[in-house]
Amino acid sequence: MSDLPAEPGADSALLAAFWRVLAGTGWEGLTLRAVAAEAGVPLAELRRRFPGPLAFLRAHLAAVEQEVIAGTVEDSSSTARDRLFDVLMRRLDAMQPHRAGITRLMRDLPRDPALALWLAAQMPASMAWMLEAAGLEAGGPRGAARAHGLALVWLAALRAWEKDETQDLSPTMAALDRALDRADKAARSLGLGREEAPAPDTALKQEEI
Numbered sequence: 001m002s003d004l005p006a007e008p009g010a011d012s013a014l015l016a017a018f019w020r021v022l023a024g025t026g027w028e029g030l031t032l033r034a035v036a037a038e039a040g041v042p043l044a045e046l047r048r049r050f051p052g053p054l055a056f057l058r059a060h061l062a063a064v065e066q067e068v069i070a071g072t073v074e075d076s077s078s079t080a081r082d083r084l085f086d087v088l089m090r091r092l093d094a095m096q097p098h099r100a101g102i103t104r105l106m107r108d109l110p111r112d113p114a115l116a117l118w119l120a121a122q123m124p125a126s127m128a129w130m131l132e133a134a135g136l137e138a139g140g141p142r143g144a145a146r147a148h149g150l151a152l153v154w155l156a157a158l159r160a161w162e163k164d165e166t167q168d169l170s171p172t173m174a175a176l177d178r179a180l181d182r183a184d185k186a187a188r189s190l191g192l193g194r195e196e197a198p199a200p201d202t203a204l205k206q207e208e209i
Helices: 008-029 032-039 043-049 053-070 080-111 113-133 140-163 170-189
Strands: none
Touching (some): 008 080, 053 113
């Protein structure tokens, strides 16, 4: 997001307004004028910092990644699987304040294949940051395969989170646990061992997540 001015507090307020508007209008009904009005800023100021709806989504991804990375505590005694569980749950925690807008966007995605493809294209790089936060190698072909595999685990958790109305998110945690178990089994079947990140997506697709 180097093209945006460094105004984290103001940008956070605009992002919150974006998600509130989206929760009510859906993606198709979203207008930047409505976001500006919700945030209480002139439209020209909104345009200066967020030139379009996709800029909000990019900024949201960057903010979530930053929050997860900033909250990471080094723990050499834990397993890779446990660290991935912690990282992905903290990612969901970072999204929780905007839950209504995010879940509305998820419901709208089947009607907008172009947006769904755009979001899918962002996932490998975003999951690479999650691997880094978990202390796992994310570079090179092996890292790329791990990132794609972790994206499938993340989608399983995200689907559960979308339907999870509990305070403690226990159904989401259970779904994430199961997805990591499947990834772990796939990794071991390929001889990668328990301390590896999730197996490549081609392996994970043997079981639908």
